[in-house]
Amino acid sequence: QITLKESGPTLVKPTQTLTLTCTFSGFSFSTTGVGVAWIRQPPGKALEWLALIYWNDDKRYSPSLKSRLTITDDTSKNQVVLTMTDMDPVDTATYYCAHRPSYSGSHIAYDIWGQGTMVTVSS
Amino acid sequence: QSVLTQPPSASGTPGHRVTISCSGSSSNIGSNTINWYQQLPGKAPKLLIYNNNQRPSGVPDRFSGSKSATSASLAISGLQSEDEAHYYCAVWDDILNGPVFGGGTRLTVL
Numbered sequence: 001q002i003t004l005k006e007s008g009p010t011l012v013k014p015t016q017t018l019t020l021t022c023t024f025s026g027f028s029f030s031t032t033g034v035g036v037a038w039i040r041q042p043p044g045k046a047l048e049w050l051a052l053i054y055w056n057d058d059k060r061y062s063p064s065l066k067s068r069l070t071i072t073d074d075t076s077k078n079q080v081v082l083t084m085t086d087m088d089p090v091d092t093a094t095y096y097c098a099h100r101p102s103y104s105g106s107h108i109a110y111d112i113w114g115q116g117t118m119v120t121v122s123s
Numbered sequence: 124q125s126v127l128t129q130p131p132s133a134s135g136t137p138g139h140r141v142t143i144s145c146s147g148s149s150s151n152i153g154s155n156t157i158n159w160y161q162q163l164p165g166k167a168p169k170l171l172i173y174n175n176n177q178r179p180s181g182v183p184d185r186f187s188g189s190k191s192a193t194s195a196s197l198a199i200s201g202l203q204s205e206d207e208a209h210y211y212c213a214v215w216d217d218i219l220n221g222p223v224f225g226g227g228t229r230l231t232v233l
Contacts, residue, residue, distance in 0.1 A: 039168075046125065047160070047168065047211055047224040063221045096167055108213045108222035109158045109173035116167055 002026035004036070004097050004114035011120050012087050018119060022080040022097030029055055029075050033102030036080040037110055038071065040093040048093075052100065052107060053080060060107060089121045126151060127212055127225035134231040140200040143228045145212030146193065151223060153193040155215040159186075162209045162227075171210075172197060199230075207232045 008020035022036060029036070037052040051071040052060045061069050070083045080097060095117050098110035128146040135141035145157065159172040170179050172188035175195070187198045195214075199206055212225040 046227045047162075047213075049213075049222045049224065060221065063219055105174050106156050106158055107215050109170060110168075111170045111173075111179050113167035113169070 002099055002112045004099060004112060006095060006097050006114045006117040008095075008117055008119065010118060011122065013123050014088055014121060016087050018082075018084045018087050018091070020082045020084075020095055020097075020117065020119075022082070022114060024078050024080070024097075024099065027099065029073060029078070031055055031102055033100075033104075035100035035107075036073070037098050037100055037108075038080075038082045038095060039098060039110075040091075040095045041116075042090075042093040045093075049108060050084075050095075051082060054100075087121045092119065092121045094118050125226045126216060126219070126223050127214065129210075129212060129225040129228045131226070132229045132231065134233055135199075135202045136233045137202055137204065139202050140198060141202055141230065142199075143197045143210050143230070145195045145197070145225050147195075147214065147216075148193050150218040151193075151214045151216040152190065152195055154217055157188070157190055157195045157212055157214045159188055159197045160211045160213060161206075162211065164208070168211065202232055204232045206230060 004024045035054040038050040053071045068085045073080045097114045099112040101111045156174045160168040162168045175190045176188045185201045209227045211227045
């Protein structure tokens with residue numbers, strides 16, 4: 001059974017850097033085609049894709065946020081980490097990590113999601 | 124304003140069929156496969172359809188997807204009260220060089 005869980009601060013101040021950790025189990029990150037993505041959702045608004053890292057260390061970023069994002073993996077800990085610099089109140093959202101299965105054939109088909117973690121940006 | 128256009132709301136009565144549309148362009152739906160997600164209130168999204176019309180294991184065959192040119196549709200037959208949720212389309216955009224989500228459609232079961 002595949003599970004993912006997000007962890008990190010619930011409150012960050014403007015201009016600070018946010019670091020979120022996705023801890024996963026039930027799959028091997030060395031399997032061809034597998035990936036882990038980050039997606040966020042501001043309160044009452046639509047989903048917004050942020051970043052994706054593949055089993056072969058191929059990394060993809062949202063073009064509009066690329067300069068602020070870094071995604072890395074620590075396979076020894078079964079974790080994927082997302083950092084976002086220069087946080088702003090508009091970045092207040094629920095942040096999800098999700099599993100990209102090897103069969104999906106798409107960069108944006110994610111079959112298992114974490115429960116999400118709410119991050120508020122406020123001074 | 125998303126590059127993918129979905130109606131903000133849709134509704135249907137139990138047992139009937141409803142369709143939700145997703146309109147895009149040649150750089151996204153027209154050249155890449157589309158995916159659909161269901162998000163129940165207060166929950167994480169769930170993958171309903173991938174690669175235009177494929178269902179992940181466990182998704183009932185009441186849910187089906189189709190694509191034509193630069194538009195796509197999600198159909199839900201035998202509507203149930205538990206289908207009340209937000210539905211999002213998602214696809215890669217070649218111009219933006221990244222995935223995009225539609226603005227979402229809130230489905231109400233009357």
